[in-house]
Amino acid sequence: MDRRKALQQMVAGSATLFVVPSALAACGSSKKKSSDTSPLTVNLDDAKFASLKEQGGSVVTDNTIIINTAADGIVALSSICTHKGCTVGYDxxxxxxxxxxxxxxxxxxxxxxxxxxxxxxxxxxVTRNGDTLTIDRS
Ligand code: FES
Structure with missing residues:
Protein backbone atom coordinates (compact mmCIF):
# COMPACT_ATOMS: atom_id res chain seq x y z
CA MET A 1 0.00 0.00 0.00
CA ASP A 2 1.43 3.34 -0.97
CA ARG A 3 1.43 6.39 1.29
CA ARG A 4 -1.41 8.10 -0.55
CA LYS A 5 -3.79 5.10 -0.19
CA ALA A 6 -2.87 4.66 3.46
CA LEU A 7 -3.58 8.33 4.13
CA GLN A 8 -6.94 8.15 2.29
CA GLN A 9 -7.98 5.15 4.38
CA MET A 10 -6.99 6.91 7.59
CA VAL A 11 -9.05 9.98 6.67
CA ALA A 12 -12.04 7.84 5.68
CA GLY A 13 -11.82 5.95 8.97
CA SER A 14 -11.63 9.15 10.98
CA ALA A 15 -14.67 10.54 9.20
CA THR A 16 -16.60 7.39 10.04
CA LEU A 17 -15.70 7.74 13.70
CA PHE A 18 -17.04 11.28 13.77
CA VAL A 19 -20.13 10.76 11.61
CA VAL A 20 -21.49 7.53 13.06
CA PRO A 21 -21.85 8.64 16.71
CA SER A 22 -23.61 11.85 15.71
CA ALA A 23 -25.98 9.93 13.43
CA LEU A 24 -26.75 7.50 16.22
CA ALA A 25 -27.34 10.33 18.65
CA ALA A 26 -29.80 11.94 16.23
CA CYS A 27 -31.79 8.71 15.94
CA GLY A 28 -31.79 8.16 19.68
CA SER A 29 -32.91 11.66 20.52
CA SER A 30 -35.99 11.45 18.32
CA LYS A 31 -37.38 8.54 20.34
CA LYS A 32 -38.55 9.98 23.62
CA LYS A 33 -40.06 7.97 26.37
CA SER A 34 -43.20 8.88 28.22
CA SER A 35 -41.97 7.40 31.47
CA ASP A 36 -43.08 10.21 33.78
CA THR A 37 -46.34 9.02 35.29
CA SER A 38 -46.44 11.51 38.14
CA PRO A 39 -49.47 13.80 38.33
CA LEU A 40 -48.99 17.15 36.65
CA THR A 41 -50.39 20.23 38.38
CA VAL A 42 -51.12 23.28 36.24
CA ASN A 43 -52.05 26.68 37.64
CA LEU A 44 -53.96 28.64 35.02
CA ASP A 45 -52.94 31.89 36.73
CA ASP A 46 -49.32 31.11 35.84
CA ALA A 47 -48.43 33.13 32.71
CA LYS A 48 -46.99 29.98 31.13
CA PHE A 49 -50.45 28.39 31.13
CA ALA A 50 -52.63 31.49 30.67
CA SER A 51 -53.51 30.52 27.07
CA LEU A 52 -55.44 27.55 28.44
CA LYS A 53 -58.09 29.91 29.79
CA GLU A 54 -59.23 30.57 26.21
CA GLN A 55 -60.78 28.09 23.80
CA GLY A 56 -58.12 27.10 21.28
CA GLY A 57 -55.29 27.69 23.73
CA SER A 58 -52.70 24.97 24.13
CA VAL A 59 -49.49 24.26 26.01
CA VAL A 60 -46.91 21.48 25.72
CA THR A 61 -45.10 20.79 28.96
CA ASP A 62 -43.46 17.79 30.60
CA ASN A 63 -44.22 15.46 27.66
CA THR A 64 -47.89 16.44 27.88
CA ILE A 65 -50.06 18.47 25.52
CA ILE A 66 -52.93 20.36 27.14
CA ILE A 67 -55.61 21.90 24.93
CA ASN A 68 -58.70 23.96 25.72
CA THR A 69 -61.10 22.56 23.14
CA ALA A 70 -64.50 23.91 22.21
CA ALA A 71 -66.22 20.52 22.30
CA ASP A 72 -64.44 18.61 25.06
CA GLY A 73 -63.19 21.34 27.41
CA ILE A 74 -59.61 21.00 28.59
CA VAL A 75 -57.99 17.75 27.48
CA ALA A 76 -54.50 16.39 28.14
CA LEU A 77 -52.59 13.72 26.27
CA SER A 78 -49.05 12.51 25.87
CA SER A 79 -47.20 14.90 23.57
CA ILE A 80 -44.90 12.13 22.34
CA CYS A 81 -45.91 10.90 18.91
CA THR A 82 -46.46 7.16 18.86
CA HIS A 83 -44.79 6.89 15.46
CA LYS A 84 -41.20 7.91 16.14
CA GLY A 85 -41.36 10.09 19.22
CA CYS A 86 -41.52 13.67 17.92
CA THR A 87 -43.39 16.26 19.96
CA VAL A 88 -46.93 16.83 18.71
CA GLY A 89 -48.73 20.16 18.72
CA TYR A 90 -52.25 21.55 18.50
CA ASP A 91 -53.35 22.28 14.94
CA VAL A 126 -57.95 16.11 33.87
CA THR A 127 -59.51 17.33 37.11
CA ARG A 128 -60.19 21.04 37.51
CA ASN A 129 -60.46 22.79 40.84
CA GLY A 130 -60.86 26.53 40.24
CA ASP A 131 -57.82 27.58 38.23
CA THR A 132 -55.83 24.48 39.11
CA LEU A 133 -55.70 21.47 36.83
CA THR A 134 -54.48 18.10 38.00
CA ILE A 135 -53.51 15.76 35.20
CA ASP A 136 -53.35 12.08 36.09
CA ARG A 137 -50.68 10.52 33.88
CA SER A 138 -50.69 7.05 35.49
S1 FES B 1 -42.84 10.94 14.57
FE1 FES B 1 -43.58 10.29 12.64
S2 FES B 1 -45.58 11.06 12.55
FE2 FES B 1 -44.87 11.64 14.47
Missing part, protein backbone atom coordinates in the same frame (compact mmCIF):
# COMPACT_ATOMS: atom_id res chain seq x y z
CA UNK A 92 -55.85 25.12 15.33
CA UNK A 93 -56.83 25.11 11.65
CA UNK A 94 -57.85 21.45 11.66
CA UNK A 95 -58.84 21.32 15.34
CA UNK A 96 -56.75 18.24 15.98
CA UNK A 97 -53.28 17.25 17.11
CA UNK A 98 -50.53 17.21 14.51
CA UNK A 99 -47.07 15.69 14.51
CA UNK A 100 -44.72 17.93 12.53
CA UNK A 101 -42.29 15.14 11.68
CA UNK A 102 -44.35 12.88 9.41
CA UNK A 103 -47.76 14.56 9.60
CA UNK A 104 -49.66 12.05 11.73
CA UNK A 105 -52.88 13.52 13.09
CA UNK A 106 -54.67 12.60 16.29
CA UNK A 107 -58.13 13.39 17.66
CA UNK A 108 -58.65 14.86 21.14
CA UNK A 109 -59.37 11.36 22.44
CA UNK A 110 -55.92 10.32 21.20
CA UNK A 111 -57.13 8.17 18.31
CA UNK A 112 -55.20 8.25 15.05
CA UNK A 113 -56.90 10.29 12.32
CA UNK A 114 -54.05 9.97 9.85
CA UNK A 115 -50.84 7.91 9.86
CA UNK A 116 -48.11 6.92 9.63
CA UNK A 117 -48.72 6.54 13.39
CA UNK A 118 -50.88 3.51 14.14
CA UNK A 119 -51.17 3.74 17.93
CA UNK A 120 -53.23 6.36 19.75
CA UNK A 121 -51.74 9.03 21.99
CA UNK A 122 -52.35 8.15 25.64
CA UNK A 123 -55.08 10.41 27.00
CA UNK A 124 -54.93 11.61 30.61
CA UNK A 125 -57.67 12.40 33.08
Missing amino acids: KAHKDILCPCHRSEFAFDGSVLQGPATKPLPKYK
Whole structure:
Protein backbone atom coordinates (compact mmCIF):
# COMPACT_ATOMS: atom_id res chain seq x y z
CA MET A 1 0.00 0.00 0.00
CA ASP A 2 1.43 3.34 -0.97
CA ARG A 3 1.43 6.39 1.29
CA ARG A 4 -1.41 8.10 -0.55
CA LYS A 5 -3.79 5.10 -0.19
CA ALA A 6 -2.87 4.66 3.46
CA LEU A 7 -3.58 8.33 4.13
CA GLN A 8 -6.94 8.15 2.29
CA GLN A 9 -7.98 5.15 4.38
CA MET A 10 -6.99 6.91 7.59
CA VAL A 11 -9.05 9.98 6.67
CA ALA A 12 -12.04 7.84 5.68
CA GLY A 13 -11.82 5.95 8.97
CA SER A 14 -11.63 9.15 10.98
CA ALA A 15 -14.67 10.54 9.20
CA THR A 16 -16.60 7.39 10.04
CA LEU A 17 -15.70 7.74 13.70
CA PHE A 18 -17.04 11.28 13.77
CA VAL A 19 -20.13 10.76 11.61
CA VAL A 20 -21.49 7.53 13.06
CA PRO A 21 -21.85 8.64 16.71
CA SER A 22 -23.61 11.85 15.71
CA ALA A 23 -25.98 9.93 13.43
CA LEU A 24 -26.75 7.50 16.22
CA ALA A 25 -27.34 10.33 18.65
CA ALA A 26 -29.80 11.94 16.23
CA CYS A 27 -31.79 8.71 15.94
CA GLY A 28 -31.79 8.16 19.68
CA SER A 29 -32.91 11.66 20.52
CA SER A 30 -35.99 11.45 18.32
CA LYS A 31 -37.38 8.54 20.34
CA LYS A 32 -38.55 9.98 23.62
CA LYS A 33 -40.06 7.97 26.37
CA SER A 34 -43.20 8.88 28.22
CA SER A 35 -41.97 7.40 31.47
CA ASP A 36 -43.08 10.21 33.78
CA THR A 37 -46.34 9.02 35.29
CA SER A 38 -46.44 11.51 38.14
CA PRO A 39 -49.47 13.80 38.33
CA LEU A 40 -48.99 17.15 36.65
CA THR A 41 -50.39 20.23 38.38
CA VAL A 42 -51.12 23.28 36.24
CA ASN A 43 -52.05 26.68 37.64
CA LEU A 44 -53.96 28.64 35.02
CA ASP A 45 -52.94 31.89 36.73
CA ASP A 46 -49.32 31.11 35.84
CA ALA A 47 -48.43 33.13 32.71
CA LYS A 48 -46.99 29.98 31.13
CA PHE A 49 -50.45 28.39 31.13
CA ALA A 50 -52.63 31.49 30.67
CA SER A 51 -53.51 30.52 27.07
CA LEU A 52 -55.44 27.55 28.44
CA LYS A 53 -58.09 29.91 29.79
CA GLU A 54 -59.23 30.57 26.21
CA GLN A 55 -60.78 28.09 23.80
CA GLY A 56 -58.12 27.10 21.28
CA GLY A 57 -55.29 27.69 23.73
CA SER A 58 -52.70 24.97 24.13
CA VAL A 59 -49.49 24.26 26.01
CA VAL A 60 -46.91 21.48 25.72
CA THR A 61 -45.10 20.79 28.96
CA ASP A 62 -43.46 17.79 30.60
CA ASN A 63 -44.22 15.46 27.66
CA THR A 64 -47.89 16.44 27.88
CA ILE A 65 -50.06 18.47 25.52
CA ILE A 66 -52.93 20.36 27.14
CA ILE A 67 -55.61 21.90 24.93
CA ASN A 68 -58.70 23.96 25.72
CA THR A 69 -61.10 22.56 23.14
CA ALA A 70 -64.50 23.91 22.21
CA ALA A 71 -66.22 20.52 22.30
CA ASP A 72 -64.44 18.61 25.06
CA GLY A 73 -63.19 21.34 27.41
CA ILE A 74 -59.61 21.00 28.59
CA VAL A 75 -57.99 17.75 27.48
CA ALA A 76 -54.50 16.39 28.14
CA LEU A 77 -52.59 13.72 26.27
CA SER A 78 -49.05 12.51 25.87
CA SER A 79 -47.20 14.90 23.57
CA ILE A 80 -44.90 12.13 22.34
CA CYS A 81 -45.91 10.90 18.91
CA THR A 82 -46.46 7.16 18.86
CA HIS A 83 -44.79 6.89 15.46
CA LYS A 84 -41.20 7.91 16.14
CA GLY A 85 -41.36 10.09 19.22
CA CYS A 86 -41.52 13.67 17.92
CA THR A 87 -43.39 16.26 19.96
CA VAL A 88 -46.93 16.83 18.71
CA GLY A 89 -48.73 20.16 18.72
CA TYR A 90 -52.25 21.55 18.50
CA ASP A 91 -53.35 22.28 14.94
CA LYS A 92 -55.85 25.12 15.33
CA ALA A 93 -56.83 25.11 11.65
CA HIS A 94 -57.85 21.45 11.66
CA LYS A 95 -58.84 21.32 15.34
CA ASP A 96 -56.75 18.24 15.98
CA ILE A 97 -53.28 17.25 17.11
CA LEU A 98 -50.53 17.21 14.51
CA CYS A 99 -47.07 15.69 14.51
CA PRO A 100 -44.72 17.93 12.53
CA CYS A 101 -42.29 15.14 11.68
CA HIS A 102 -44.35 12.88 9.41
CA ARG A 103 -47.76 14.56 9.60
CA SER A 104 -49.66 12.05 11.73
CA GLU A 105 -52.88 13.52 13.09
CA PHE A 106 -54.67 12.60 16.29
CA ALA A 107 -58.13 13.39 17.66
CA PHE A 108 -58.65 14.86 21.14
CA ASP A 109 -59.37 11.36 22.44
CA GLY A 110 -55.92 10.32 21.20
CA SER A 111 -57.13 8.17 18.31
CA VAL A 112 -55.20 8.25 15.05
CA LEU A 113 -56.90 10.29 12.32
CA GLN A 114 -54.05 9.97 9.85
CA GLY A 115 -50.84 7.91 9.86
CA PRO A 116 -48.11 6.92 9.63
CA ALA A 117 -48.72 6.54 13.39
CA THR A 118 -50.88 3.51 14.14
CA LYS A 119 -51.17 3.74 17.93
CA PRO A 120 -53.23 6.36 19.75
CA LEU A 121 -51.74 9.03 21.99
CA PRO A 122 -52.35 8.15 25.64
CA LYS A 123 -55.08 10.41 27.00
CA TYR A 124 -54.93 11.61 30.61
CA LYS A 125 -57.67 12.40 33.08
CA VAL A 126 -57.95 16.11 33.87
CA THR A 127 -59.51 17.33 37.11
CA ARG A 128 -60.19 21.04 37.51
CA ASN A 129 -60.46 22.79 40.84
CA GLY A 130 -60.86 26.53 40.24
CA ASP A 131 -57.82 27.58 38.23
CA THR A 132 -55.83 24.48 39.11
CA LEU A 133 -55.70 21.47 36.83
CA THR A 134 -54.48 18.10 38.00
CA ILE A 135 -53.51 15.76 35.20
CA ASP A 136 -53.35 12.08 36.09
CA ARG A 137 -50.68 10.52 33.88
CA SER A 138 -50.69 7.05 35.49
S1 FES B 1 -42.84 10.94 14.57
FE1 FES B 1 -44.87 11.64 14.47
S2 FES B 1 -45.58 11.06 12.55
FE2 FES B 1 -43.58 10.29 12.64
